[in-house]
Amino acid sequence: MTLFRALRRPTAAFGAVVVVIWVACALFAGLLAPYDPLISTTALVEPFSRGPDGKLFLLGTDMLGRDILSRLIFGARTVVLWAGLATATAYVVGIVGGLAAGFYRGAVDQILSFAANVILSFPVLVLYILIIVTLGSSGANIVLAVTFASAPAIFRIVRALAIEIREQDFVNAAITQGEGAIRIMLFDILPNATGPLVVDACLRVGYTAITIGILGFLGLGLPPPTPDWGTMVNEGRAMAMVFPYLVIFPCLAISSLMLGLSLLADGLREASREGSRA
């Protein structure tokens, strides 16, 4: 319901369209991409021009002669897959911790909250660099690093919501009925906390996508030749002075994805506020 109300706003609808396009690219990369993203088809070709054999390269090719459009489309798969997976893992950890801290309070809460404070005292990027440099760069380690760095923030949100919901009558009723703690947390508290969490998740997937982009840009991302937007920027930088399109297209890709998610999140937030007012 909230989603439909959100989509009536033009900005949110625009955001949703952008997100859907990128997700479609990720799902159907093999069908949509005109060329193989890993194979050099030709020498460097500038955007909107044809290669020597007459093939059209809409966004040109990179310094290794790989089609940029195809790499962007397959890059969407990398980003959507790893950002989605990493955010989901962070959510599982954050929700479990937040529910436990908000439900039990006391020592559990104090220990978990302190741990969250400690992790949140690092600038996120310093944390990522520390983890990736120590463990090496791979998809699994990116998931681990994102979980470690984002779970505390999710923990704080869930904890605050859980504390609030814990005080309500239906939770007390469930406790008096003798329902188990885990059952109450998962079936009474969590469903009532989903509204704010959905908005946060929308933004957080975007931040994770950006993080993966930044790691790629710093040369700490997924190992080559995986098509990855951040890595494309990193590789193209050396020739950006002469061929700026090498770096501009991947930057447009990541910015548009994040913009879509932000507009969608904004629309959802406004819509749920209106919903609660009505």
Next chain:
Amino acid sequence: MTRYAAIKLAEALAVMLAVSFLVYLVLEANARDVAVKVLGQFSTEPQRDLWLAENGYNQPFIVRYLRWLWNFVRGDWGVSSHYREPVAVMLPPRLLRTGILAGLALLVMVPASFVLGILAGMREGTRTDRAISFASVVTTSVPEFASAVFLSAIFVFWLGWLPGASTTPGFAWEEVVLPVLVLALYATGYLARITRASMAEVMMQPYVRTALMKGASPARIVFRHALRNALVAPITVIMLQIPWLLSGVIVVEVYFAYKGFGTLLYEASLNGDVALIEACAMVSVLVIVVTQLASDVLYTLLNPRISFARRPDGAA
């Protein structure tokens, strides 16, 4: 107030202690790895053994940690294995350069976002408001490395007005313009949104309506009545922006080859320069912990409605 500040200070010290343990654990738990990083890939096993013995790495982990912590507190931050220089000597000039960058970014972003936020929040829902709100969503959606690319494309590749990278060993104004713009662009959107929300809320308050009804001019309402209350939240948020700024600074410095704290940390991590990474990580956390502490204290000072006791939700 003193009691509140003391509790916050104790919490900050506990966090710093835990952070130091975490950093040391991640980087030096495996002593042999440290020996390889310091002596290089081509060192022999006996050399490594000798180095480990000489530097006290054969002692238990906890003893090593405590000795490292004690040295760190005293200001002995070890020697960079890559640059062969004491870390405590290398850091201050780099920190100064980053401080200049961050300071200039704040100088640009704070007035800009206050003006935009107040303009947007003054009359909610108008065209100005929508335009400013949309622009701030756009700027906060573009990651720093992407806005660095876009701005370079315009000012470096196309117009050729500004240099794309820092090359002078000293300080040059034209070299900081783009880094500062990139940092400010991202944070301005965010801060403008906070200011807008805060301003819009204040403008709904009964006392503003009263002022309007008694015939006060819009300027008087904004400057005399609304601003003081509307800026409490944004001012504390500026402090909380500093962690973001620190992350952004790494990207921006690497992109523009600006020789500051961010590039130092980045290069140290690529070189496996253990002592340098430790010092950089500790300094960056210290900056954050101090600014959070300042933000908490400032918030209570600016807003006397907040009690000096612990906040009930326990949020730090």
